[in-house]
Amino acid sequence: MRLTCPLCGPRDRREFYYYGSDDYLNRPAEGDGPQAWDAYLHLRDNPAGITHDLWYHDMGCSSWLRVTRNTVTHEIHAVDAVAAPAKGGAK
């Protein structure tokens, strides 16, 4: 599997660290209760199909990336930098 980093181009999967679902981008607000934090940290849609997850280009440009891919076929559909708000990354 190869991921096309927006800064570095197509790179081997081993350069990247997988963090988990992009649920991690929706951090609960200050004052939100334990249920919100539980959902944020633990509960997952875990889809068999298209998913959005966070990868870190550990051995490359150190970008956090939001990867759109298929969990059944391992097809990669899009790799966007989380730090680029125009592409739907972090708020």
Add this chain to the structure above:
Amino acid sequence: MRYSGFKVIKEGLFGNKGWKPAWRDPAPKAEYDAIIIGGGGHGLSTAYYLARNHGLTNIAVLEKGYLGSGNIGRNTTIVRANYFLQGNSEFYSHSMKLWEGLESELNYNVMHSQRGLINLFHSDGQRDAFARRGNMMVNQGDDAILLDREGVREHLPYLDFEQTRFPIYGGLLHPRGGTARHDAVAWGYARGADRRGVDLIQNCEVTGIDIENGRVTGVQTTRGAIRAKKVGMVVAGRSSQVAAMAGMRLPIESHILQAFVTEGLKPVIDHVISFGMGHFYISQSDKGGLVFGGDLDFYASYASRGNLPMVEHVMEAGMTLMPMIGRAKVLRSWGGIMDMSPDGSPIIDKTHIDGLFVDCGWNYGGFKAVPASGWCMAHLMATGESHPVAARFKLNRFETGHILDEEGTGSQHNLH
């Protein structure tokens, strides 16, 4: 169909024409007292113990493929009770006791072989941790022996003791640990459940869960609607999809774990061995193949196949630990779908919907848990209360902070 030595000889003499199917192939009834979704190891053992321990026989197991076609059909077959945390250790200890009586219980040869499990350690810190783990195992009533380097050498003379990167300091021997024949476990439970009147319904995929006023009333399937007041979801890697039918989001992420089998060799590895520094474990099957595996591929996947970097890593770890296996040819490999929980421990609990139960989150340790998981899930479904040895496997423990993080690696699903 009961098996005996006499029967084998008789059938052998008369052309093996007298064998009958080991279980019926019933059509689904319109209603059952309880339904178990999933005809894998855990689902079948749940059905068996519902019938055996609680007298519930008007029940069905619904399996979308064929019985035992998931992880019970392909795994590395390790049976052990070497857990550290209270909450886990009593559960796996109970499971080990069930394993030890399983063959006579089921009248089925599950080839349970208590050949001994050795977890190697490679530093002073790791030795301390393993000594502590061994004490917890002994306190639980199980067995553990701390071996020094020479002690390991007596058991496993073929390891590379001289390697400089990960020198072998010793190992924790768990003599009652070992392996079993994975398919036979599914078949034994299936036959046992069938004989007690459980309907095992194959090629029957659940497509919906019916809920009225917060109570489960039945399921929709590819073979029609089936009513039941109690439904258990026991579907391992597919737990999130089935729970979503009930509007639930589970603390589960599905990951791929690869494993490998070599060509058959003469007996060479007598134990189950795990390498403490390289995510590698190995045993030899009764057919002679070396069965080994490593860690997850690390990203969420349902592909049932792995990626090459982990293949390379596992082979490297094996060669580091025991270079003698380098000439063996790998015959096949596969990737199983693991229901990874945020603390590495399972869930056997009620849900917020009356009559709907869940048994999932087995990570990559589900095989050894098959007997106790079924035992405890059956207890929960029959009585509505958690079994004492599974009392901490709560669905809401992540919210309340009562986690069971055996490896201490935090709440990321893929790190356990």
